[in-house]
Amino acid sequence: MDLVTALVAKVGAMALGTDYAQQDCSLARALEVVGERWSLLIVRDAFYGVRRFNDFLAHLDIPRAVLTSRLRSLVAAGVLRKETYQSSPTRYGYVLTETGRELWLPLYGLAQWGERHVSERGARTLFSHADCGTRLDRHGSCPQCLRPVPPEDVMMRPGTPDQPREDPVSRALGGPHRLLTPITVDGTGRAG
Amino acid sequence: MDLVTALVAKVGAMALGTDYAQQDCSLARALEVVGERWSLLIVRDAFYGVRRFNDFLAHLDIPRAVLTSRLRSLVAAGVLRKETYQSSPTRYGYVLTETGRELWLPLYGLAQWGERHVSERGARTLFSHADCGTRLDRHGSCPQCLRPVPPEDVMMRPGTPDQPREDPVSRALGGPHRLLTPITVDGTGRAG
DNA sequence: CTCCCCGGGTTCATTGAAGAGACCTAGGGG
């Protein structure tokens, strides 16, 4: 490949390929950040309390290189923040920023849509208002308290899975759990 | 490559690759349908009133083959419906089904998130309640009427674009427009 | 002191999907 061909290829790749650059639309902007494959599932796991590289890896069955790349771009976009949870040896985790937490509504909305319309057969995961125990409606509000529930006040618990996963993270999420509180994975030599 | 290698490669590609099969989660199910590149932008355009193959093409700058493929899978998933709008010569358009219309909330939520957090500088598109003219809040509700507004009662109008597009569809969307009503494209030899 | 483990990555070969553009087909219309 000569230089001109290489340049043309490069410019072509920049113009389209990795982004929706020509779309003057906030949805396109949002999708540049969270629209790539795996991104929203990573954000979902972050809401579930997953924080560590290896836990995302085990729970998502995502190639390591792709996880590295997605975490990096989500941090760059301000959705996640890299946080040291232990020094000597230094260990990092990834937690949602306030910007990331504001993805709760669209993310919950998409999940509810999937529940209602794609291979419906009872909720796989149930979300309820931690204060009163009422199940959230499709808009993410509490029908009892009649207002939107922020993610930190949401409890999740497993519904009726069809093929339960058998990784440590899924086991850690086997019982009721408040969103955004770190999960405690044990069974692989890690303290709870 | 021998037969066994080929088989292993094929099974591997089916197990992952094109879907999130191992994820027992409604969000993953939803993303299998609308999570692919371009899918949500096509749905957005459908809310805007775009119905024809060539109009999607012009407005999205999407490769024709990809558009064909996405429209097909969105129809298969029950998000869009193929509709004849003219016979002899037969012409098809694509319109949102009720299932597709229920994507309004998560789609609007994502767009609002993008507006607030990704290169913010004033709304590119403004959405308001057709009945009273009030701008929608971030949850898609009308602050005046205090209830969620269904997409058919939403008016859109352009906000402050930074690099306005110059295709016929963008021009047709230049003024206030009620969601889900077909756009009328003129200027390319098509009657309004 | 050495070996091995753990957490968090990087590198590499393979392949499926996206992108760009030419081509196709059916039905009109000048």
Next chain:
DNA sequence: CCCCTAGGTCTCTTCAATGAACCCGGGGAG
């Protein structure tokens, strides 16, 4: 007869996901 429009296919090239192997720094056990 040729060309137009609408809605697509076909082909080639490039990009990015996958899966598996390898890397590296810090500890802890023997």
